[in-house]
Amino acid sequence: MMKYKHEDYINSGFYSDMDSDVENHKEKIVKCRKPHKCAACQGDISIGHHALYETGFMDGKPVSCYTCTPCLDKWIEEGDDV
Ligand SMILES: [Zn+2]
Structure with missing residues (x-):
């Protein structure tokens, strides 16, 4: 379940605080059609x-x-x- 609206999750991602290192950074909420591993946990x-x-x-x-x-x-x- 998602506690927040989709747009609230944008810019809160794994790469978001490393924007200077990641060029052409894009993020979106997806519904997984295959199993994936979370990059953080x-x-x-x-x-x-x-x-x-x-x-x-x-x-x-x-x-x-x-x-x-x-x-x-x-x-x-x-x-x-904060
Ligand atoms: Zn996780």
Whole structure:
């Protein structure tokens, strides 16, 4: 389940605080059609679950990662405290 609206998760991703290193950084909420590993907690993201999918280029090489919504919820909550 997602606690926040989709747009609230944008810019809260794994690469978001490394924007200077990731070129052409894009992120969007996706519903997984295959199982993925969360880049942050290494937990499994099951089929049908939402995740933040990020892509970009680092040192000229394409990079991508998925982050599970529990991690995003935690980051958003931590961000709210600041
Ligand atoms: Zn996670």
